[in-house]
Amino acid sequence: MGQVGSDRRTEQHLLLARALREGNAVRLRLHGCSMVPALWPGEEVSLQRVDPAAIARGDLLLYAQEERWFVHRVGALRRDGARVFLSTCGDALQQPDGEISGEEVLGCVTAVWRDGEWQGPPRRLPLALRVVGWMVRRSHLGLQIALWWKARTGQQSGALEPAVMEVR
Numbered sequence: 396m397g398q399v400g401s402d403r404r405t406e407q408h409l410l411l412a413r414a415l416r417e418g419n420a421v422r423l424r425l426h427g428c429s430m431v432p433a434l435w436p437g438e439e440v441s442l443q444r445v446d447p448a449a450i451a452r453g454d455l456l457l458y459a460q461e462e463r464w465f466v467h468r469v470g471a472l473r474r475d476g477a478r479v480f481l482s483t484c485g486d487a488l489q490q491p492d493g494e495i496s497g498e499e500v501l502g503c504v505t506a507v508w509r510d511g512e513w514q515g516p517p518r519r520l521p522l523a524l525r526v527v528g529w530m531v532r533r534s535h536l537g538l539q540i541a542l543w544w545k546a547r548t549g550q551q552s553g554a555l556e557p558a559v560m561e562v563r
Contacts, residue, residue: 408459415444415457415502422508423457423464428538429485430455430466432527433517435545439508440466440516447479447497453518455504456483458495466504467492486520487531487538 414421421442425434434440434455442457450456454469467483470491474480479497484490506513520528530537 404462408462408464411464412459412501415442418444420505421502423466425466427465427485428531428542429487430468431487431531431538431541432524433468433486433520434466434504434507436542440504441506441508441513442502443505445500445503447500448477450479450481450497450500450503455516456481456500457502457504458483458499459501460492460495460499464501465492486528489532 411421411423422439423442424437424439426436428436440455445454445456450469450472452469452472455466456469457464457466459465465483465485467485469481470484471482472479481495481497481500483492483495485492504516507516508514527537527541531541
């Protein structure tokens, strides 16, 4: 039975990658906590294809590794001729991901659905949210407190729901 979910996820990856390569905007609902407090579980993001040469430090990128999707922030990049290599990391994580090439990037977050409207992706967090990020990176309890606070404020919580994949 586990294979069925894996097959479905692989099929979704292929559809998503194709839609982005063809220049379509794609909306996805986030489920993980690796980008708290910049992005919260349950929020939707809009993604667009991105030219690897246009990727900059601070961009929020979607990429796939080992049949899993990640939306993480670019922490560093290096160029080798026409090729771009990126170091990404979730804002709530202490260690960066392994290096990926620009060709592995599926898309760039262009907007986040928050407070009833599409907003630009957070490139630099205000001081209060940077403090929350520091707390979350250092403690699972810190993450639980941040998620509790987010749920108490009446905004979207981390409730698990089916992923949304909408192609426009």
